[in-house]
Amino acid sequence: MAGSQVLSRLPQPGDLRRALFEWARSDGVTWVYIAKVLTAALLTLWLAMRLELPQPSTATITVFIVMQPQSGQVFAKSFYRILGSIIGLTVMVALIAVFAQERVLFLLVVALWVGACTAGAARYRDFRSYACVLAGYTATLIGLPATLHPEAAFMSAVWRVLEISLGILCSMLVSAVVLPQTSSAAMRNALYQRFGAFAWYVLDNLGGGQRQRFEAANVNFVSQAVGLETLRSVTAFEDPHMRMRSGRLARLNNEFMVLTTRYHALHQLLERLRTQGGDRVLAALEPCLDELREMLLPWKSKALTDVDAALLAEQLEARRLRLMQRIRDAREELRGKVQDVSERLDFNTGAELLYRLVADLHDYALTHASLTEQRHERENWKFGFSPKANLVGALVSGTRTALMVLLFGVFWIETSWPSGSTFVLNAAAVAALVSAAPNPSKMATQMAVGTFFAAILGFFETYFVFPHLDGFPMLCLAVAPVFAFGAFLSLRPGYAGYGLGLLVFFSFGSVPANMTLYDAGRTLNEYLALVLSQSAAAVMAAVILPPTSAWLWRRLEKDLRMRVVQAISGKSDGLVATFESGTRDLLNQAYGVAAGRPDVQRGLLRWMFLVLEVGHAIIELRNEQDKLPLEACYAESAPWRKAIRSMGRALIRLFVQPGEANRERALAAVELAIATTKATEEPCAPDFESSPLRRVVSYLHFIRTTLLDPQSPLRDASQGKASHVA
Structure with a gap:
């Protein structure tokens, strides 16, 4: 008896399987992503050294910037990175050809260009923002060092394109092949779960509910609408089947927004009737509201697949006719009891909102059900979702960055600081990267802290570890812990800036070039320039019209x-x-x-x-x-x-x-x-x-x-x- 009790307490095979699946869906995703980042970074580094590219660090940095948990995001970010890089390089080579002999005038033009790109990065709230960032950053990356050696500008631009392209190709390959996490699967899951959450939201608040939960649900639906549009745009790079349904997905997102707006209007009207003593109107509307409850109750907190949506559309079509009859009956009954014109208007308004809500539900279900087919007439939807930030705020970000480049550039020219170009170009890069963040100063500060630790680790490894290594495998063992820790931090929303600063600037200062020069003074100068530039960017973002004010x-x-x-x-x-x-x-x-x-x-x-x-x-x-x-x-x-x-x-x-x-x-x-x-x-x-x-x-x-x-x-x-x- 005792033995059987002991055996019953032991984990069963099914329990272990469920625990493994749960780990795979939570912490397992994190560790898979870290493994993919390491694989892509080390593969890129090995190829860059084998191909004898001048700066393998540029290719490695590209991996850290474009790598994302989902493959669709990697493809989209890679596309816009190469697009922005080519635009920035083209513009900068042209500017060098025109202004190579005038450093001050060249600096002024570069500041204007970087400011315009930063304004574009702050204005657009999707991956186009990243293209603008790279158009400005790449321009400074090539342009400022080229002021000292303008004759090498063209070849420097060519090498940068090759290095960036190598990092992009390795990132895309690893993301698509090694345990891929697809954006299309994430989008399907979000679509399936969203309707059940909406049904719960309606049923929970139809009779009143808690105001705090009602507002929280609305904010959640707002963020879902924006997030789904981002997912829709990246799935086009990843999945041809989702690309063929892109119009229907945009339409579905818009119809869901209309649904939440319609229900909110109905909810607000009912709340006003409750607070203003409209009991007779509420009593007349109650049978009609019961019809809505019966429609949504089977789907409360349940996933709605494409097949389920077709069934829901059939049910809504039948219930819509029954709802119309209930509204007519309730209107006739109220007409015999109530002489107040205002109460009749309240009823007609509530009935119209309710009927339109059910009609919108039906349209949503039809669009969702159409996703089962490759081609459908509901695909004809030309109205996209173009998220844009406030124009004045974007211009402020661009002006702030242009002033920063100009001010720091003059400081570099006047002091002849050997690492002045690094100081200027990284200040511009950080300002552009954080321009789309809600709190640019906080993000820049995090990156500066991450860079500070990157400097300590980088100097230690460069002068105390790398000289004792023999072969590429040993180099991988030396840099892998830093790469893994940085990737782990970058996945945490509150620590993403630390991780990005650690990964990017450890690679910038410490990944060996194909012709490495060991100069401790120069290395310290470079890291000092990196930390100071990011600290200065954080200060200016906090002082000059910060977006959090x-x-x-x-x-x-x-x-x-x-x-x-x-x-x-x-x-x-x-x-x-x-x-x-x-x-x-x-x-x-x-x-x-x-x-x-x-x-x-x-x-x-x-x-x-x-x-x-x-x-x-x-x-x-x-x-x-x-x-x-x-x-x-x-x-x-x-x-x-x-x-x-x-x-x-x-x-x-x-x-x-x-x-x-x-x-x-x-x-x-x-x-x-x-x-x-x-x-x-x-x-x-x-x-x-x-x-x-x-x-x-x-x-x-x-x-x-x-x-x-x-x-x-x-x-x-x-x-x-x-x-x-x-």
Whole structure:
């Protein structure tokens, strides 16, 4: 008996297998990545030495920069690295040919070029940013040393291209062959899990829920939308099957954003009814909400595969008809009980939002189900997701870097410091690399600390270890621990800067060249220049208009408000896609630069909610007007359409300059538009389904309730309070 109890406590084969799989999905991924980084770096180093390239360190550094956990990311980053390098080298060779005899003028032109590239790197929030970084960094890498020997500039550029290409090829080969982690698999998994999370989110908050969890879920969906767009763009480099579905994947991401916006509008309306005593309207809507619960309950927190999506689409089609009948029955019942016009408007608005939500769910399921086919008509989607940072913030980053190159370059010229070119080019490189980070000063400081330890380790290995080694295998044993530790740090979000500084600048200063010169004084000078340049870059990023300060928060808040202006006056073609993606990308940026300031983040989140509510209602109004039949009552000159245009101007004024007077003016314009539209007679039946103007009134009423919401950030602005903390 005792023996059987002992045996029962021993790990079973199934337990060991599950533990192994769990390790493989967590820590195992980290160790596989470290092994791949080591393999790619050492293979590149061996080939660079065998091919007698002048600077094997450049090829090795390329590996550390482009290597990513997923192969699609490696392919995308490699493509943009070689593209940026070629552009930078071409520009710099041309500049050397023109300004080789004028060092000061050459330095001024280089500073302008690097500043423009840094501004581009800060502006674009995808892999195009990396191409801009390399276009500027490679230019300084070739251009500044070439001021001393301009006759060698062309050959230096050719060698750099060969060294970078070798690092890229080895990285791509190892990433694709050695236990590949594909971006397409990561994207499929994210798509499958996302709908279950959305179903949980709806069911958890439909009856009220906790405000904190509701906001956290919205922020998570925002980051998912931006992250999935990045995954979609990199899978095109990796998987031809995903490339054939790229349009549908972009469409699916946009439809999911529309889903979350629609549900948020419905949730906000229900919350206002709960706080303002709309019990009769809530009771009338409850059977309709039960229908939505029944639709989503089977999918709560469950994965939705492409095959499951086809089944869901069939279910939604049948339930949508049943929901329509429930809405009609509830409307008739409410009409007999309630005489208050405002309550009827509340019901019609809620019913319209609910019905549109189910229609959006159906469209999402159809698009998801279409992924099973190689070609499908839903692939025809031309509206992409182009994440861009604030233009003023990007120009500030570019100006800061240009001033840095110019200032440090003058210091180099005046002092004739032997390692001055290293000082200038690495300051420019670090400034460009950290320009897209939410906190450039913190990132640059981490890189400086990593470089400091790289200097200690590099000097020790160069002068106390390398002289005693014999053969390439022993060299691998000497550098592998540093490479492995740096790769481990680079995977940790809070320590990525330390890892990048250690890997890149240990290689820069200590990886042996094919013709190595041992000069301790020069080595110390180079490492001193590296540490000082990065420290100076961190100081300048912290002093000259840092993006973590209040000026950028205010700019991002204004950019969020201006999304409403775009919804009112932008082109109709693709307006939903650009509005949804742009608004979410702005919030994603804002959360990054306001890290550590939850009060600021909450204020920006409130503005995003308001912008989505009002902006989406305006877009629906525009769509309704675009679909109107050719009747006299729907003409452009009709009083109700003039009133809506007047309302649009009032809303533009409100969101450009929030204040109580502008809010009251906008509210009066909305109420006039409601009254004018309700007074317009239509030739069609006055039923909600057949009357375009009844639907127009419902969206106008939703805008009105939003402007009256006591929790709106417009109230803070009206009372003279800042919605963010300076």
